[in-house]
Amino acid sequence: MAKPPLPKQLQQRLVRTYAKIDNTHYQRPRRLAFYRHIAITSIILIALGLFLRFHLIEAAEDLFESKIKQQLDSQSAALKFWLKTETNLATRIASRHRVLKLLQQIESASVTKKAELQKSLSEIVDQELSFSDSAGFLIINKDGYVVASTNRGHINQQLPRASVRLIEVVSESTFRLSEVMHSDDFLPDQNLPPILLIATRIEQMENRGYYYLVELLDASIEFNAITSLYRSDEQIEMYYFNSDGLMISESPLLAEIKQRGLLLNDQINSTILNVKLVDPVSKSQLPIFPVQHALSIGNATKFEHYRSYRDEDVLGVWIWVDELNIGLVVEVNKEEMLQLLSPLLFTELMMFALLTLSAIAMVIYQMRLRRLDDQVNAFEKLGQYKLEKKIGEGGIGSVYLAQHALLRRPTALKVLKRSLLSEEVIDRFELEVQQTALLGHPNTIQVYDYGLSPDGTFYYAMEYVRGFTLADYISEFGAMPQERVIAILLQVCGSLAEAHSRGLIHRDIKPPNIMLSEQGGIFDHVKVLDFGLVKDISDPEATQLTQTQSIAGTPSYIAPERLQDPKICDPRTDIYALGAVAYNMLSGKDLFTGTNALQIALAALKEKPVPITEVVPSPIEAKLAALVMQCVSREPAQRPRDIFEIIEILEPLQRIHPWSQQHAKNWWQKYSSPLLSKQETSKEPISEALNSL
Template identity: 35%
Template sequence: MWPTAFGTCFLASEKAILGEARLTVNIQAVFRSVRTRIPKSLPSNQGPFVFQLSESTSSKSSIFQRSTSQAMRLVRSRVWVWPLVAISLLILMAFFTQYKVEQELKTEIQEQLVVILNTVKEGQLRWFADQKQEITAIARDNRLRGPVSELLQNVATGEESFSLRDARQQSQIADILDNYDDVFDFLSFVVLTKDGQVIASDDAYLIGLSLARVNDFDIDRVWEGKSVITHPFRSELPLPEVGADGDPTKRRPQEVMYAAAPLRDAEDNVIATLAMRLDPHDVFCRFLDLAQAGQSGETYAFSREGVMLSHSRFEEELVEIGLLPAQDDVSAMLYLQIRDPGADLTTGKRAELKRTEQPLTLMAQSATEGESGVNVEGYRDYRGVPVVGAWVWLEEYDYGLATERDRAEAYSSVILLRWIFRALIALIFVTMVILMIAAHFVRKLQRSMQQVVTEFQEMGQYQVLEKIGQGGMGAVYKAHHSLMRRPTAIKVLDPAKAGATSIARFEREVQLTCRLNHPNTIGIYDYGRTPKGIFYYAMEFIEGITLEDLVKRYGALPEGRVIYVLSQVCGSLSEAHSIGLIHRDIKPANIMLTNRGGQPDMVKVLDFGLAKSLISEGDANLTAEQSILGTPLYMAPEEIESKETADQRVDVYSLGAVVYFLLTGRPPFTGKTISEIIMHQLHTLPDPPSTVSLNRISKEMDQVVMACLDKSPDKRPKSVKELVIALRKSPAVDDWGYNQAKKWWSENVVFEQLDEGDFQGDPSGTHDIAPTIINYHNLEVEEDPVNKT
């Protein structure tokens, strides 16, 4: 649908342009008509005025007519229908996608809230269970029976409270319970009778008082034989201050918690209650204070009356908006009511109702009714800020837990998503306009490309079949001779990417390679120019694999095969050197291995495009203009330095680097940049292949490779013939021959017409693997920042 819609817009654009041309002619005709109708008898001071008025009126009329005509032509052509439908569908898809993403985000927010709430809930329940277990164990300490029983007898005889305070049993009980201070983190303790009278405590002030009078908590459940943990409440008894900043000499009603358990006699009857005071700011709020997600998330506890039982994350803010008094001894715990003010107080707004008249928040109403829930749509919290939240009611302990987060923070990604969708829709409109404007130029380019394709289909006597390779400045096509039907590879240079110097170097490649006749050198059949002046040449079409792809696919080669292959490469280069040519770009990608004419592992040396004549001085200027030509991974130091004395020993150096690559699976030097590799080539000695390769390499081969890679040309083999002699001194020289090569090709390679990606193998593979179908038609190597010619 899209190509059709865009194509219709392009045609409409062309029609509109042609319409403008016709309307321009009409405007000029109107001007001529107006001028011919100017009265000749007008006074000289009126002529110009009348003419100017007529021209202005005609111009405005013509512009209006042109705009109207273009609009009517566009409406009649209906080319806008499909683009409009397409854009409408895109907008609908965008809104639908946005809706689905928002729903997914809501689900994710809900899951996050539930996870946080459940984590805190499990932590609280586990803590309560641990406290019950510990207080029960302490109350069962048999050492407490004697002192407690004696105090109960004293109370039964009517002994006064001041006598109880001085009784020796007080210190006995205190000493016993002090031993549990490391296990049970309590602030103080009390021992109570059934009617709630304190008969023992480490706080003498409390001895003799009755809890029934102060109504701290109900102890009936303890006398039923159960351990009890209270939630935080405000004690009516004046208790000493605790904490690092507290003054123990001062007393005031404080937030407290108690863990209580029954004390039993020898017959296991409940005789008293042991209650230990805990600090809720520390032990109870520990998990809640940690569960704060993002910048606004908080988790807190609250009572059935809707009073907060823990800390608030926003206590400083609550003081600023008037929900908390600015007093050091007052916090949100047991003071702040979880009520909905009806407005966002953090923005400066004021509530319409008094705090006591305000309803509980949506969350608190649901939780205090014993319900658990999640709300990701949003509701107001005790500050009036819209939040999302989850809550649960713990019936056993008679309080609720809630986790909340500001809705604006939770949905911040949705706001960003909406802006992205708006930008995408705007981009679609802009793209449509640009495409319609560019339609005319695209059609011209298509016609031009069609002409080039038609021209490439026939190059002299060769018919082009398909492209099989693409380099930085040229391409390689598969073709066949019109009469002989012989498969041929045709190489052409793209004139749009290559300058005059590159084209001249390209022609030199053909002229130099034509002089070579060695069977291991690629053969040139013909060359010429198309009618448009594009230079091309026809060469052998080789089905094979480059040494670079061979190592990447099958791993490093055994030493015997390296000698077998390099001997053929040296034969090709020996012929070139004998007529004064050096290759200067020897690398694994320019050496192809094939199985042809009954000869497996037959080598073909490719790409003499950088070859330099040692005899002709005229050709030297062509490469001198190029600064550095070649592949830095395999270039000799003197070639990098552009020394005029560079001779055939630069090819010897490159051959040494190729041998290193074949034996080890990697070049002698690697680096992140070309400059780093060049510095290695100039100043660094590589590690011997035997220390790098996983295969066994003889010391003779090590010596040959290191000699070829010597920075001084005088220390290298003087010629490729001398290099072959040195290679054949290796004890592995007879390990590879015709039979081994034939077996390898029959087991590992089948030629097929496949895509380029089919022969991209794992470079870490071993040399002998299962048979594989590979395409070897790519005659050029893709450019990369290191292996660059």
């Protein structure tokens, strides 16, 4: 018997029920898969978070260790360079013919004549030391009597025997440098800060005896100058110490040190010889671990953990220089270092929070991170600097107007051309940065920063000068009045005088590398640019680096002897170029002309330049004309012996033919706009400029 069919309404209800069961059957695995996906993702993220936390903390410690060791190496190199510069200066003064001749005359002079000669000798040495940070000098005879001095009151006084003996010992040492000492230990009753001595023995001609040249150096100024070459991070402390465990450099933490009662004499606002580097944990007042280790064993080979003299938990490294009896400690506060890792802990919490998000949210988050990473990579193409426009072309690179991302400071950024990339060119580019950074004269371009982009592009940042070059001026207006030429030459001489006193030769003095600007309300302020061909004639390694068989420089301004032998390089090659620049400014014409560089070089070797008096548009002072022609003499011996001789001739001429600030201001207000507008207009779109590197 057949079963009766189910009512239609009941059939529809059963269909809906089975459909609901079937949907639940398929949805449950999907939910389980989703939860499983979340669980697996959570485990991965937790494991990844723990892994990253461990390795990032380890990497941060390695980074600080690398930074501190880099600071240590940089300071060691700076110390050696400073010592070499100071001893070279003292040796040069001691061997000057004028100095030796005056000492010989003083020995046989009458009382009246002797005083006059001693005054002349003191003035000569004062002038030689004027471009250094020297605190003064003494010249004494073998009996300890002062023959010449910065302090004229010391002349003819006899130094204590202990001071004379100290000078003898220092002059016979390897580096002729004394330890840091209180000035009263050397010159009693003198209100001077702690000093160092550089003592050089002056051998008289014809075995007539000997003298000592003693240069007094202010320890605070000298050590500040050394540490300023390589500025450390705020978290990193750096200080020098002697064999007695006393700090011999000025600490930027003076206020904190004084507040902690660590100064030996709290009436003296200085840390030099005024802070005993004592281990705060030691009851017997033992030196801190770096001092003990340096004096007994030597340099630190790795990052060490210890308590600092300020009773802080620190990590540091150190070195000890036996020949100088000087040690250097570079350390970082461990707590401050760990505070820098706090963003990592916050990131870890954020990663745990992501466990509650769906897979889609994590994908979006990863996409955002990827976009952010792309932006960071693009931002770091040239470090912290955003390029705006190309403003110039140099011998080994292009110059761009840029802006620091954080400071918002306009900066001139020099970028090495990729097409010229080679080991030699890279070394030369690095040398340009390092040598220029050593120079601080107001008429020399200042360097701020240096770096290497991720794609291997070298660059350095220097001050941006709004102005125009002499080449731009001569191209627009032609010859320049002699009053203005004299004023400009004196400023260029000041820049070169500092460079030459440090043993550095520019090698590319020319109108495009001399810029006129308005700075702080001062018009016609000169800046000497592009030390890209600079040569350190006092450093054998740097000399080898810049010695090539090619001729570096611009043909119209290269001295003839360098055209014959590119290795020849001394201050007289810069003097020749300076004379060629003066010739160009006064006449509006080059010293030699030709259709190509070879013709110009041949003309410089074979022809005499047309006398300046025959090419100037208006008569000029005879002494100025003679000086220009003397500077461009084919024979180096016929040129001025050094920059100072040129300054001695130009300064009296400037008094006769002054170029006042009012003259300069009037000219700038009336004529400078066309020249300045050239600098403001980009020579090339930045995208094309970057592609051309």
